[in-house]
Amino acid sequence: MLTVVSIVGAGPGAPDLLTVRAVRRLAHADVVFYDGLVPAEMLAEFAPRARHICVSRRPGMSRVSPTEAAALMIEAAKAGEQVVRLRAGDPFVLARGAEELLTLVAAGVSFDLVPGLTSALAAATLTGIPLTHRGVSSAVVIVSGHAAEAYTPVLESLLPASATLVVLMGLAERDHISAALLARGWPGTTPLAIVTSASQPTERIYRTTLGRVAVDIAGLSAEDPGVIIIGEVVDVGVTLARAMTSRNEDILQEVAWQR
Amino acid sequence: MLTVVSIVGAGPGAPDLLTVRAVRRLAHADVVFYDGLVPAEMLAEFAPRARHICVSRRPGMSRVSPTEAAALMIEAAKAGEQVVRLRAGDPFVLARGAEELLTLVAAGVSFDLVPGLTSALAAATLTGIPLTHRGVSSAVVIVSGHAAEAYTPVLESLLPASATLVVLMGLAERDHISAALLARGWPGTTPLAIVTSASQPTERIYRTTLGRVAVDIAGLSAEDPGVIIIGEVVDVGVTLARAMTSRNEDILQEVAWQR
Numbered sequence: 384m385l386t387v388v389s390i391v392g393a394g395p396g397a398p399d400l401l402t403v404r405a406v407r408r409l410a411h412a413d414v415v416f417y418d419g420l421v422p423a424e425m426l427a428e429f430a431p432r433a434r435h436i437c438v439s440r441r442p443g444m445s446r447v448s449p450t451e452a453a454a455l456m457i458e459a460a461k462a463g464e465q466v467v468r469l470r471a472g473d474p475f476v477l478a479r480g481a482e483e484l485l486t487l488v489a490a491g492v493s494f495d496l497v498p499g500l501t502s503a504l505a506a507a508t509l510t511g512i513p514l515t516h517r518g519v520s521s522a523v524v525i526v527s528g529h530a531a532e533a534y535t536p537v538l539e540s541l542l543p544a545s546a547t548l549v550v551l552m553g554l555a556e557r558d559h560i561s562a563a564l565l566a567r568g569w570p571g572t573t574p575l576a577i578v579t580s581a582s583q584p585t586e587r588i589y590r591t592t593l594g595r596v597a598v599d600i601a602g603l604s605a606e607d608p609g610v611i612i613i614g615e616v617v618d619v620g621v622t623l624a625r626a627m628t629s630r631n632e633d634i635l636q637e638v639a640w641q642r
Numbered sequence: 643m644l645t646v647v648s649i650v651g652a653g654p655g656a657p658d659l660l661t662v663r664a665v666r667r668l669a670h671a672d673v674v675f676y677d678g679l680v681p682a683e684m685l686a687e688f689a690p691r692a693r694h695i696c697v698s699r700r701p702g703m704s705r706v707s708p709t710e711a712a713a714l715m716i717e718a719a720k721a722g723e724q725v726v727r728l729r730a731g732d733p734f735v736l737a738r739g740a741e742e743l744l745t746l747v748a749a750g751v752s753f754d755l756v757p758g759l760t761s762a763l764a765a766a767t768l769t770g771i772p773l774t775h776r777g778v779s780s781a782v783v784i785v786s787g788h789a790a791e792a793y794t795p796v797l798e799s800l801l802p803a804s805a806t807l808v809v810l811m812g813l814a815e816r817d818h819i820s821a822a823l824l825a826r827g828w829p830g831t832t833p834l835a836i837v838t839s840a841s842q843p844t845e846r847i848y849r850t851t852l853g854r855v856a857v858d859i860a861g862l863s864a865e866d867p868g869v870i871i872i873g874e875v876v877d878v879g880v881t882l883a884r885a886m887t888s889r890n891e892d893i894l895q896e897v898a899w900q901r
Contacts, residue, residue, distance in 0.1 A: 392767070398662070399662040399666065400661050400662070400663055401661065402659050402660065403658040403659070403660055403661075403662065403665060404659055473763055473764075474767060475763075475767040475771070475772040475773055476763055476767075476774060477774050477780070478774075480772060481775050481882065482775070484772075484882060487885075488881070488884075488885040492885070493885050494885060495887050496767050496770060496886070498659070498763065498764040498767035498768055500758075500759060504734075504757065504760060504763070505757040507734060508733060508734040508735075508755050508757035509755060511755060512734070513734040513740035513743075514734055514735055515737075516740050516741070517741055521785065521786045521793070521796075522784065522785040522793070522796040523735065523785075524781060524782070524784075524796075524805065525784070526780065526781040526782075527780045527781065533780035536781075536804040536805075537800075537801075537804050537805050540800050540804045541796075542799035546783065546795075622744070622747070623743060623744070625747075626746075626752050627754065628644065628646060628752050628753065628754050
């Protein structure tokens with residue numbers, strides 16, 4: 384018998400932004416190992432009968448370490464249970480999914496992968512910002528903002544305004560990141576948007592410029608999951624957002640742009 | 643009454659990689675305007691009762707020009723019909739979605755946006771290639787490969803191996819793109835994978851290196867929709883792919899890696 388774990392992307396958070404394939408995997412699951420960023424409503428709606436085990440890396444959120452989580456997944460899969468590992472966003476985009484997977488593979492577990500919407504891209508689309516736009520940008524750079532050694536090689540290498548820049552997990556480092564780009568020659572007037580909790584009821588959008596982010600966004604908690612979008616496309620998004628309705632189910636509601 | 647068009651991302655092609663939200667929009671649609679890359683099965687399964695109008699830009703695939711398509715969408719929406727514009731991938735990632743949308747907005751149409759899986763990322767996850775991986779890459783660059791003026795600014799700017807590079811719509815330009823990267827100093831041994839028709843029954847994976855792509859992949863048609871993935875993470879994907887099952891519905895099947 385093949386021992387299989389399904390590695391499933393959960394998307395940015397709204398339960399209806401799961402793919403149909405992800406919903407089917409969850410429906411057949413006996414046990415779901417999920418990140419701290421996966422909302423409880425998603426599990427309640429799509430995997431109500433499965434056991435749910437939180438394996439967040441965030442301090443205080445989980446009583447299960449990554450090593451213990453891998454051992455539990457292997458044990459469940461070898462016992463013939465349908466195991467789903469549900470990861471916020473996409474399992475392979477800045478999620479350290481492959482590290483965990485190599486542990487499973489070394490233990491003889493096979494897997495299948497279900498891609499999910501990464502908030503790096505979905506945060507922009509959901510708020511009306513086209514990451515590429517003719518004559519403005521034909522490239523997108525997605526970078527982890529959690530530590531200087533992760534983002535410095537790319538930020539120092541990119542020519543100013545040669546691409547739209549999307550920084551994930553970078554709210555705590557936003558002042559250092561903007562300073563690095565200004566030092567590299569990016570104009571201080573480059574538009575910048577921050578989207579927090581994309582697709583969730585608490586979603587907020589903040590808009591400013593590269594030169595003013597340190598002042599304008601000073602109050603924003605660095606603990607929130609958020610995406611920073613940098614480039615002229617942010618201004619195209621402003622034009623579009625005026626005509627945008629945020630339709631969750633059948634509720635029509637104007638999108639609020641702070642600042 | 644609010645005149646609304648739903649702009650919906652269709653994902654890479656497999657119908658079950660639509661999001662739940664996209665399925666709901668299609669279920670309520672009176673008319674669906676779809677790209678040439680959207681497979682017919684998707685419309686048959688999820689919007690069987692709606693009118694389907696192809697608005698491909700590809701020569702010969704559609705009798706409707708982009709200008710006519712916009713006029714038809716505006717007319718249908720103003721007549722109170724539920725209009726869905728279904729776009730391959732994500733509407734705002736290298737899809738020229740905002741251009742079309744600005745035309746609709748200028749005519750007084752409001753819209754909502756449903757993000758979709760772009761094949762730029764999904765092609766990698768579906769085939770087991772982690773676009774980021776600890777100690778290997780913490781950034782992803784997505785660039786349009788359809789014309790030199792689109793990709794040159796970014797390719798010339800990026801320091802060799804500072805990020806995983808994903809080129810969409812670049813099969814026709816693959817020799818120019820690899821030559822540009824080699825000239826920029828990227829090692830010829832850098833692993834490179836090409837994924838065509840990701841998620842579809844005709845999906846194929848080709849693997850070689852930056853220095854050998856012109857020779858090894860000489861036979862591949864430039865007409866196919868394909869994604870080029872360049873970086874050391876491709877080799878991590880090889881390790882993982884050995885333990886990977888490609889489960890479409892309940893069929894377990896080994897993933898075939900050509901070359």
